[in-house]
Amino acid sequence: MVQKEAGGANDLLDCASSAGFVYSARSSHCSFCSVRKDEHGVLAADNVLDLIGDTPLLRLNQRIGKGIIPSVYAKLEYLNPGGSVKDRIALKMIEAAERSGDLRDGGTIVEPTSGNTGVGLAIASALKGYKCVFVLPDKMSQEKISLLKAYGAEVVVTPTNVERDSPESYYSVADALTRQIPGAFQPNQYFNANNPLSHYETTGPEIWRQTGGKIDYFVAGVGTGGTISGVGRYLKERNPNIKIVGVDAQGSLYTGSRARPYKVEGVGEDFIPATVDLELIDQWETVNDRDSFLLCRRIAREEGVLVGGSGGLAVAGALRLASRLTEHAVIVVLVPDSGRSYLSKIYNDEWMRDQGFLGLFEGSIRIGELLQRSGVDRTMITVETGELVRKAIDRLHAYGISQMPVLYAVDDGEASESDDYNAANRILGVVEERGLLERIFRDPTAIDAPVGKVMDAPLPVIDAGGDISSLVQVFHGSASGTVVVDDGRILGIITRSDLLDYMVHQHLLKEEY
Numbered sequence: 001m002v003q004k005e006a007g008g009a010n011d012l013l014d015c016a017s018s019a020g021f022v023y024s025a026r027s028s029h030c031s032f033c034s035v036r037k038d039e040h041g042v043l044a045a046d047n048v049l050d051l052i053g054d055t056p057l058l059r060l061n062q063r064i065g066k067g068i069i070p071s072v073y074a075k076l077e078y079l080n081p082g083g084s085v086k087d088r089i090a091l092k093m094i095e096a097a098e099r100s101g102d103l104r105d106g107g108t109i110v111e112p113t114s115g116n117t118g119v120g121l122a123i124a125s126a127l128k129g130y131k132c133v134f135v136l137p138d139k140m141s142q143e144k145i146s147l148l149k150a151y152g153a154e155v156v157v158t159p160t161n162v163e164r165d166s167p168e169s170y171y172s173v174a175d176a177l178t179r180q181i182p183g184a185f186q187p188n189q190y191f192n193a194n195n196p197l198s199h200y201e202t203t204g205p206e207i208w209r210q211t212g213g214k215i216d217y218f219v220a221g222v223g224t225g226g227t228i229s230g231v232g233r234y235l236k237e238r239n240p241n242i243k244i245v246g247v248d249a250q251g252s253l254y255t256g257s258r259a260r261p262y263k264v265e266g267v268g269e270d271f272i273p274a275t276v277d278l279e280l281i282d283q284w285e286t287v288n289d290r291d292s293f294l295l296c297r298r299i300a301r302e303e304g305v306l307v308g309g310s311g312g313l314a315v316a317g318a319l320r321l322a323s324r325l326t327e328h329a330v331i332v333v334l335v336p337d338s339g340r341s342y343l344s345k346i347y348n349d350e351w352m353r354d355q356g357f358l359g360l361f362e363g364s365i366r367i368g369e370l371l372q373r374s375g376v377d378r379t380m381i382t383v384e385t386g387e388l389v390r391k392a393i394d395r396l397h398a399y400g401i402s403q404m405p406v407l408y409a410v411d412d413g414e415a416s417e418s419d420d421y422n423a424a425n426r427i428l429g430v431v432e433e434r435g436l437l438e439r440i441f442r443d444p445t446a447i448d449a450p451v452g453k454v455m456d457a458p459l460p461v462i463d464a465g466g467d468i469s470s471l472v473q474v475f476h477g478s479a480s481g482t483v484v485v486d487d488g489r490i491l492g493i494i495t496r497s498d499l500l501d502y503m504v505h506q507h508l509l510k511e512e513y
């Protein structure tokens with residue numbers, strides 16, 4: 001977008017750079033980015049690599065950060081040509097290798113990567129005429145493989161379930177290919193100093209300029225640590241009071257004592273890479289998968305910005321930090337990539353539900369509450385094994401219910417209130433209207449038999465504190481109902497039709513966000 005300066009002559013123009021710096025029509029290029037005026041006087045980039053960087057800031061205080069005192073700005077790195085922050089490091093690592101002689105004309109770039117760094121390397125290689133071979137584990141989606149191939153890269157797929165140092169792992173295969181292919185170069189973002197350097201030279205200065213030096217906090221998710229270390233070093237050199245805040249995925253080793261699996265991609269590690277400078281990080285926030293993904297969905301719906309999981313994680317960390325601050329401050333949080341790469345996960349309701357990140361029902365309720373809402377008071381309506389079938393049928397009718405649990409008998413003399421509390425352990429079976437009818441039809445004398453002789457296998461037992469989504473699993477099988485218990489006490493039975501009734505009246509499948 002090129003605009004005339006308000007009220008001014010035609011010679012002062014806003015550069016296409018999103019940082020909004022003024023371009024003078026009398027010179028031939030913008031002083032802050034690589035966009036130039038061509039021989040026709042048209043302001044345009046010469047190639048797509050010139051469009052890397054100079055990403056804009058978006059203020060989040062109107063909607064997602066409404067009501068918080070500090071100003072929170074998101075740096076939208078997904079607006080880079082390859083859709084992520086990694087375009088910056090890919091170009092820098094390639095240019096450095098060209099200068100050092102590690103990469104020569106017609107050379108081949110080999111990298112064990114499945115994601116954004118691969119795209120950045122593939123774009124730069126397309127323009128510079130290098131071949132690219134990416135080694136990916138076979139758990140990666142066809143979508144990611146197709147994306148890399150679209151830029152002309154070759155993809156080698158290796159098995160996922162092998163140790164990092166196995167010869168079959170994608171790291172080992174990438175190392176072997178680098179040794180075997182003449183003129184091959186492996187950038188290795190985890191060990192390459194040009195990774196943080198690219199952020200020291202570009203991302204850091206952009207943020208300093210965009211905030212007019214007023215930034216107080218820089219917040220970023222930490223993967224290789226290149227972003228936070230490069231930006232952090234630059235900003236602290238300009239003003240040592242600026243605080244650098246790392247956001248870690250719950251389950252990663254940066255803030256956890258033991259690495260555990262998690263779903264947010266691109267951030268957190270199970271080892272400490274050479275590219276991170278932990279001394280620069282003043283404080284950490286740890287955010288779990290659920291909070292990261294639910295916030296992604298809110299950001300899309302409220303801000304109209306589709307961010308990846310690590311963006312949701314970083315913004316969650318920034319908002320948490322902001323909500324603790326009682327004075328005004330300027331917070332910049334980096335959003336590394338776009339949600340487009342995660343449509344089948346974060347933005348897919350079924351996947352989110354399968355992972356347990358999304359409740360099945362609006363404002364999902366507990367099982368005990370559903371029992372209360374279902375109206376009929378079925379508290380502790382049970383029958384003991386020794387009671388007669390005739391009596392059991394009378395009780396079913398008296399309470400207007402179709403089934404009840406059968407408990408083993410407690411000796412009369414010993415029966416006490418505490419029996420209620422242990423009732424769940426006394427369940428031996430169930431009697432059900434339909435089953436009883438069939439039984440008596442076949443053998444009319446069954447009406448005077450003890451219940452224990454005619455009962456069916458017990459219904460599944462479920463805890464009243466569980467989320468009602470877990471009922472769906474129970475009713476997947478043949479059970480027509482389930483006994484709800486709380487601390488050993490039987491609260492009642494929930495049937496399939498209770499759940500269906502609730503679904504119909506609660507506008508099933510609305511989300512929490």
Ligand SMILES: Cc1ncc(COP(=O)(O)O)c(C=O)c1O
Nearest residue numbers: 222223224225226227266310336
């Ligand atoms: C999607 C995504 N977010 C965040 C990061 C973290 O950035 P850095 O590696 O600079 O710490 C990465 C890095 O791989 C990434 O791919």
